[in-house]
Amino acid sequence: MSDVLPTARPILLVEDNPADLDLTRRAFNRRHLVNPLLVARDxxxxxxxxxxxxxxxxxxxxVLLDLKLPKVHGLDVLRQYKREEVSRSVPVVVLTTSDEDADIETAYTLGANSYILKPVDFDKFTQVASQIELYWCALNKPARA
Known part of the structure; x- marks a missing residue:
């Protein structure tokens, strides 16, 4: 039997804004997140x-998914993730500045697991990151990878 612990599954952050990307990284670093953070910039x-x-x-x-992305809109990414068998069971948290009712409704219709408005203040964002980490990385029981 191996004494090696399994590697923590990554978190995928889909974010094009360099400031928001940096803010997210700093918030997770402050929380000492053990899960690797993968980044898609569009x-x-x-x-x-x-x-x-x-x-x-x-x-x-x-997956932490922004909506207003270059090349392919976040709702189209969500639609494709939930359409594909390989990614259908992966939870997707929309993390965006859009509070438009149409975006919220469409995201949930397409299978988003949560919809969170991005706070612009670092301390508030750190609190959001803490809650995301606590729920999705510690409390939630994920489907098998």
């Missing part, structure tokens, strides 16, 4: 994970 990069997961790369524990 919607196409997010979709490029699908063949990698189909080839056996570990699925993320959760």
């Amino acid at each position: 919607g196409q990069e997010a979709l490029d994970f699908l063949p990698r997961w189909s080839a056996g790369e570990p699925l993320p524990l959760v």
Whole structure:
């Protein structure tokens, strides 16, 4: 029997704004998050994970998805993730500045597990990151990867 602990599943952050990306990294670093943070900087990069997961790369524990992305809109990424068998069970948390009712309704209709408005204040954002970590990384029982 191996004494090696399994590697923590990654978190996929789909975010194009460098300031928000930095804020998220700093918030998770402050919380000493053990899960590796993968980054897709546009919607196409997010979709490029699908063949990698189909080839056996570990699925993320959760996807944090911005909506207003270059190349492919976040709602289209969500639609494709929930359409593909390999990624259908991966929880997707929309983390965005959009509080438009149409975006919220569409996200949930497409299968988003949660919809969170991004706070702009670092301390408030750290609290949000803490809650995301606590729920999705510690309390939630994920589907098998």
